[in-house]
Amino acid sequence: MFLSATLWWPTSARLALAFLERGYRVTGICPPGHPLRAVAGIEPPHLYSGFNSLESLRAALNSAQPDLIIPCDDGALWQLFELYRTVDDFRALIERSVGRAEAYPVLQSRFRLLQAASQLGILVPRTVAIDSKEELANPSLQWPAVLKVDGSWGGEGVAIVRNRAEAARALARLTGPRRTLSALSRFFIKRHPLALWLLRQTKGSRAILQGFVAGRPATTMLACWRGEVLASVTAEVISSQTAMGSACIVRALKLEEIAEAARLLAKKFMLSGFHGIDFVLEEGTGTAYLIEMNPRATQLGHLNVLPEGNLVDALAAKLSHGAPIGHADSNRIAHDIIALFPQAWKTTPASPLLQEAYHDFPREQPALAAELMRDPWPERRILSRIFNIMRTRRPPETFPAEEQRGQEASSPKAVPSAPRRAEVPKSP
Secondary structure (H helix, E strand, C coil), X not given: CEEXXXXXXXXXXXXXXXXXXXXXXXXXXXXXXXXXHHCCCCCCCEECCCCCHHHHHHHHHHHHCCCCEEECCHHHHHHHHHHHHHCHHHHHHXXXXXXXXXXXXXXXCHHHHHHHHHHCCCCCCCEEEECCHHHHHCCCCCCCEEEEECCCCCCCCEEEECCHHHHXXXXXXXXXXXXXXXXXXHHHCCCCCCHHHHHHHCXXXXXXXXXXXXXXXXXXXXXXXXXXXXXEEEEEEEEECCCCCCEEEEEECCCHHHHHHHHHHHHHHCECXXXXXXXXXXXXXXXXXXXXXXXXXXXXXXXXXXXXXXHHHHHHXXXXXXXXXXXXXXXXXXXXXXXXXXXXXXXXXXXXXXXXXXXECCCCCHHHHHHHHCCCHHHHCHHHHHHHHHHHCCCCCCCCHHHHHHHHHHCCCCCCCCCCCCCCCCCC
């Protein structure tokens, strides 16, 4: 199993542990100081070269000769798409890992993907493609709205806007010269290995203006094989790192309209591997609106909340043509509320929910747990620390308050009922 990761997120490390438990040989590619390198039992991951990241990936795949690739962030996925277009040798492997190649251009475009979802009868907010600030003057546009730019992830490239003026300012920030400066900063200071490559790939990226739906965010992760959903895990986001960022504390739920949307999209694009879909549960009605799809692994794949164990178990059973292996009942998560490690500990350490939630803590890998509790490797470097100090001394800008308003508008309500109290593990 080959895991590709370009960001210092814990997703790849947690999936690596799950695949190791199933007896897989696991390796991958990642930047220096990545959590994947702290996982005991995997073959040493290959390193990305910041100046020729695509060649790094090609060489790593030639060396590893994997049966399947698991992209763990958007940059990793986009490089697989580029490799498919430029290197014949990996086409069969990439289609086996992600899905039908004809779908790749749609999966890279928020607007085209939401169009496709709407045509399948899936409920999506009203969405308009924006190619220039002049188009924001269209009197038919409705406010408030969410402005999003292709080629962004983790809440970056997204802004909640109340009117045309705010939208124009946000569009200039997300698509203008500041985007180039941000990419240079990520490359030279944050050491993101794909920063320059992604800047070239996303030049002239399309933006969309999506109708704002007040409600609670929800997310689902799928294990798929050739258009079939093998299993899925769905959760309501109770707490997140930022208004538009990744989840910290979630509550497991089952909703038929989300499961049906997942089934339709998997069949439409003949998806394989792991994929994530984000929704908003409308305030008052609970209706699920699809707002975004992440055609790569997200945070829920290793959680043992399914009868067969987790999503890795479901995919492993399919790959081995056997019955689901599953986990012992003692390892199954019986709680509804789950605190994702380390996000919940770092972002909401004072939350009372941490006393009631199941803690997603890798007890079997103390070195990994210790690494995840530290600041990401780029943040520990002296240049990044100096840069962050300089940023904190700058006066605040006039319009990022729109994100704060969005956080207030989309904050979930208090959880109506709590599960049994879980033991809170000691901090590593």
